[in-house]
Amino acid sequence: MSTSGRGLPPEKYEWLQRKLKEFTLSPEAWISTLMSYGISADCLTGKASACPVCGGDDRFTYDNKSGRGDWVCRKCNDGYPMAGDGLQLIARANRMGLYRLMCELEGGAPLSSRAPRNTTAPAPKRKADPAFVARRLDGMWGSARPQAVGDLSMRYLQERVPGLSAGPSPALRLGMLEYRHDKKVLGEWPGIVARFELPDGRLGTLHRTFLDPVKPAKATIVSPDGEILDAKLNDMTLNPLAGGAVRLMAPVDGEIGVGEGLETVYGAHMESGVPVWNCLNRVLLSKFVVPEGLGIKVVHIFMDFDDIDPRTRQSPGVSAGLLLAKRLRAEGYTVVPHRPKLRGTDFADQWKSRWIAAHAAVPLATQARDVSRVALAV
Template sequence: MKFGPSARELANGHWREILVAAGIDEDVLDGEHHPCPLCGGTDRFRFDDKDGRGTYFCNGCGAGDGFQLLMKYQCTSSFVEAARFVEGYFKGQSTPIAAPAKPVQQSSAQDDRKRIARKLQKAWAESLPLTAGDPVYRYLTETRKLPIEGLTNCLRLHPGMGYFEKVKVGDGKVGYKKRGTHPVMLAKATAPTAQPVGLHRSYLTQDGKKAPYAKTKKSMKGLGLHGAAIRLYPVTGAVMGVAEGIETSIAGRALTGVPTWATISSTIMEGFEPPAEVKLLVIFVDNDHPDEKGRRAGFYAAQVLKERLEARGIQVILVVPTTVGTDMDDVWQVRTAALTDQSPRVNLYAGTACMRAAQTIAARIERQGVRSTVRSYAPTDGETLPHPQRHAA
C-alpha cells in the first residue's frame, strides 16, 4: 500500500467518478446547484472540483475537498478508510454503482441497480440530521430512553415517507395501498467497501412513538447487503461491537462503551465484515426463542460470525441477555425503568485469549446496574455453550 502514488495523487482529477462509485448521484456533480448529498435542501450544494481536488461548497454543511465529501458521505472520520476506498476504486475492487460491470447482457440489471441507487440517494438527500425535539430524537431519547451522544450521521430524520401495505387487488394480483405519511428514522447501511448500499426505515409519529402499524420497520430495496452494517459510531481502535437492531446496538454501546454497528437482520450479521483494524469483536446476541425447526436465529448468526472471524485470528466475545426472548435493548429498558424485581442479567462468553477483555466489559456493565457473569466459551461444554439448537437460556 505504501508503494506507488498516494491516494490523494491517484484521486486528483478523478473525483467525479470516485464519488459516483461511492454512491453519490452523478447529476449533483455537474458543477451546477443541487440538493446536497450530505444534508439535503434543494440547491445549496455545488461541486466545483477546483484543481481536480473534488472541492465542493454547501450553504448547509460547509465546504471541503473530495476526501472530506467522501468521508462525510460514508459516515467515517477515518481518512485511512477513505484512502482505502480510493485505492480500491483504482484497483477495480469498488464496483461503481453507476458503471456497468458486465456491459452487454446485463444492461437491464444495471438499469435496475441504477434505479435503486437513485431511489436510495433521493430518500437520503431528503432526510435531515437529527435535532433536539424532532421525531427521531424524541423516539430515541423519550420513547426508548436511549442516549444519542456520539452517533454518526448515518441515522437521520426523513420528515415524511409514505407507508404502504400489500393488498389483494383481484385476479390473485397484489398491489400496494398507502396507509399514511410518517416521519421516519432513516439509517444508512454501508458495505465493507464503504459504499452505501441500503436504507432502513423505522416509521414514527410526530411525537416520537412507533407508527400505528404491526410492522413499523422496513428496508428499502438495496444494492446487496451482504457484509453491510449501519455504522452508528466511529470505530477508531481495535475493539468494536455488532448487534442486529439499531436500538440494540445503541443499548449495547451505552452499557459497555464499545462502539457498535447494526446489521438489521441475523442473516446479514452472519456475513458481517469488521474493518481491518478490528482485533476484538463483541457480538450482542439476541436471545431469540427457537423457531419451528428449533433454530434460534440470534445464536446461530453469532455462532457463524464468531467461527468465521476466529479463523482469521479475530477474538470474539458474546454478550447474551439471560432471559429468552430478549435483547440488549430489553436489558436497557428494564434497567432504565429500574424494575428491581426483574433486574436484568447478561452472560459474557469468551475464549481464554480474551477473558480479561471480557472481565473489563462485564465490570462496565455491572457499573450500569446490570448483573453480568463471564463464562469461558468452550464448544465442548454443553452447560455454558449458548448453542443455536439448545432451548435453555
C-alpha cells in the same frame, strides 16, 4: 397485522367475517393456493424453514394443524413469535389486506389463470434498474435531515432506550417518507432513515422506521382494507446486503460491536460502552464482514437470546452470533460474544429493565407501603 378487517365499512366487515369462517380447503389445495401467492414450496414441507414474511433460515414452520393452512414463525411479531392461518400468511407475504384477498379467492378465477406472482419467498421484489434505485435512495438520503439532538428520531430512540447517551449518528437521518402499499402511496410519515453500508463503503439500502408524527413511537399505518402494516422496512436494494451494517458510531481503539436491530445495539451500547453497528437482522449479522482501513481488531457480538427452536434445539439469535464469532476468529479477529442474562430478551430489553429498576426503586417502595395500608384498612 389485522386479521379482523378492522377499518372496513360494516357491510364489508360482516361479509369478510362470514367468508373467513366458511373458507375451507383440502391440505393439497392449501399448498397450491399458498404457492400460487408466491409462498415457496420449501416453506411448506412441515419442517423448519425460512419465513416467507420475515426471512431468516429456520424460524418458520407450516403444520396445517387445524386444517386452515396453519403456520408459526418465531420472529414475525416484531421479533416475537406469531402464528396464523394460510390466508393471513398470504396477506402478510403479499402485503395485501384480507378483504382484497378474499375478494380474489371468491371471485372464482381459477388459480392458474390469475396473474402470476413471484414464485420464490420472500415475496414482492421486482428487479429494478440499478440507476433508478440509486437515484431513489440518493434522493431519499439527500432530502432527509441529519439526525439532531432533540429531534423526533432521537426522542423515539430515547423512548425505546431510556437514558440513551449516544449523540446523533452520521448514519441516521430524519425524513418525511412516503409509505407505499399495493403500488399506492398511503401517506407520508416522519421516519428514521438508516444508511446500510457494505464492507467496501458502497450503499446497500436505506432502512426506514416510520414514526408517529406526534409522540415518540412507531407509526400505526393501516391499509385501505384495514390491515395494520409494518412500520419498519428496507427500501429498494441497490447492492446485495450480505456483509454490511448501519455504521452508527466510529470504532474506538480498534473495537466495534454488532447486533441485529437499532434499539438492540443502542441498548448494548448503554450496557457495555462499546461503539455499535446495526446489521438489521440475524441472518445479516451472521454474514457481517469487518471493513478494511478502519483499524478494527476486536468485534463484540451482541446476540439476541431468543427462545429455543424445538426443531434445531438452538436459540436462533445465539446460533447466528456464534456462527459469526467462529468465522471472525478464523479471520484473525478478537471476538467477544455477549448474551443477555434472561432467555427471550435482547440487549434493549435488558438495558430498559435495568434502567427502570434503578429509576423506579423509590416509587415502587412507596406503592408497596400504600398497598399494605389499604389492605389493613380493609
